[in-house]
Amino acid sequence: MRLDAVADLELDPPYLHPDYRATVLRAPRQPFVKVPAEWFHHARGPAFGRIAVRDTDADLTRQHRGEPLGERIIITGRVVDSDGRPVRHTLVEIWQANAAGRYIDPVDDHPAPLDPNFTGAGRCLTDGEGRYTFTTIKPGAYPWRNHQNAWRPAHVHFSLFGPQLASRLVTQMYFPGDPLIPLDPILGSIADPRGRELLIARFDAETTVPEWALGYRWDIVLRGHGATPMEA
């Protein structure tokens, strides 16, 4: 396959995917109005002055007095644009359930224990090569009420801004070998198996720190071009 053919693949999920019930009343039904990307999609994105990022925000195991329960992991990867150029100094935000599958969010009523030493929210800026790294614990699976006996596979939510409006991405990262993956209508909303694969991290022995934490590698490609226009 030609490389530019890969870039043109439609790997995003549709808006309407009835197996994920919440889409039925929330997916727009009118066709979208297509406008040339340069009108606003490709305009340079906003500054993040209001979002303070401290070095400690990238280590979710060090945000409380004690250590959270669970399997300590490191998630790292590179953020690039559609041309493969690094997306530098962009904001990456993550959030997740604790090891028992419970979010600290007050909306979550799953009767699994909260962990007083784990919030489950982190943020960082990518470095000069587009790299990000988080230290956290592996999230647990949890039930949801989409269908009979529905359980979400373990996942970490990611939010990235990138250089343009068009590069904005909110998605979820999954773990390799999770038996719940083939049953999940949210990941399953992506029809092309190559698209689903892009959301599954790989275990990485090089990232793994001996006697300390398992490593996972997950690279992210943001839509759009011109991530580093000053150097083009």
Next chain:
Amino acid sequence: MSAPTPSQTVGPFFGFALTPFDGADGGSGESVRVEGQVLDGAGEPVTDALIEAWHGDALARCRTDEEGAYHFTIAAAPAMNLTVFARGLLRHLQTRLYMPGEEDEALRAVGAARRDTLVARRDGAVLRFDIHLQGPKETVFFA
């Protein structure tokens, strides 16, 4: 060239992580407060939506409450980009908010019958802008 990483829903539990903020700085000094409601195809409030408003260097972020209502304050501008995320939205939605009387080529690209879904309404000191994800008053979204 690489295929972009696919989108997934923001889900219901983002509120503790994606903190809200206003975007009043970054403009001429004048700012506007925008208030609205997000509604689904049954006319029910969407109580777990995340809204981002952006123009130039001004960026504001907020979430809807138990009545589907949201509000933010941002530097004044003739038009701004609004991005909508929610449980049940596998991809985010892109729309535009226009001040009353303002228009540009993007608004003119919208059929006259649906153009008013993108125009905010003055309500005293605030601007009202409701977002209908579906239904007869469905907001125009851009691709």
